[in-house]
Amino acid sequence: MKFKGFYDVLRENLDMYRGDYELIVDYAPDIFKLLSDLLNDKRINARTRIMICATLGYFVAPYDILPEEIYGPQGYIDDIYLSSLILKKIAEETGQEILEEYWDGEEDLKKVIKECQKRSKEILGKDTEKILSYVGLKNLK
Template identity: 50%
Template sequence: MEATFKDFYDTLIENLETYAGEYESFIDYGPDLFKLLCDLLNSDVDRSLKLPICGAIAYYVAPDDIISEQIYGPYGYIDDIYLSSYVLKMVGERHGYEFIQQKSSLSDVESIIDECEAKSLEILSDEEIKSIMDYIGL
């Protein structure tokens, strides 16, 4: 019997499909932001942005990040989403949001990135943000 493996994007969707909590409006973007980071990594993005993109991708799969999904469930994706939006803003500043939009299935990627950053900043403390950045070396 041949084994089949799930894409991590599918795992993220599965982890969040039943979430109907307070932060659902932006936590549901987590899988799409992860996929977008992966797609940007495989594009002609500026070489200096590849390391932050890799860091944001790795942060999604790190089991013991600052707000662990294993402990907090879907709430644990808030730090991942914050970091994704932070790195995607770096890409937007360098390449423009039209460049990102071309790689995304999201309807208005710039607004979504702004929303995810703003909502996560409402929740995360300054200390948590510093810890997230220290965790991946930004």
């Protein structure tokens, strides 16, 4: 029996999704992988590691603000919001270059982060505060 990693499960769950939020939800597997890979880099400081771990934990939390079990693929919008916020912070504090080193996606990462941040924030509205509170990063914005 071969076990699948969370990346593979994400990819399978989202590959067939076609809908209003497809443009940002499709990035979830590559963003998850990017965050996971960043943890292996010695240049990532302890504070940033905590933010990454909180974000990865949010991806797998079954009953987060928009549970995938209830909302299906649209339930990843909150995960995308948190991930793009954290990636933006990492780019500001550590540099975009480190993110680019681990990015496996085909699209320009800077544009992906910007688009995901903008669209997910528009969709979520005030729920962004609940998301940050849920993972203990309320003062992050």
